[in-house]
Amino acid sequence: MSLKTAVWIGVFIGGTVGSFVPFLWGGGLLASVLWSSIGGAAGIYVAYKLFR
Secondary structure: OOHHHHHHHHHHHHHHHHHHHHHHOOOOHHHHHHHHHHHHHHHHHHHHHHHO
């Protein structure tokens, strides 16, 4: 798997998981967007570290 593919998979999984985090405590849409961005960035970081 190429690094580019791994990063995109990390963005997708991280963003998806991050968007569900606020719903655990009843957060709104803005919190969901924020956490999705954080999850996407974390997914990029993890994918880069694993497949570099």
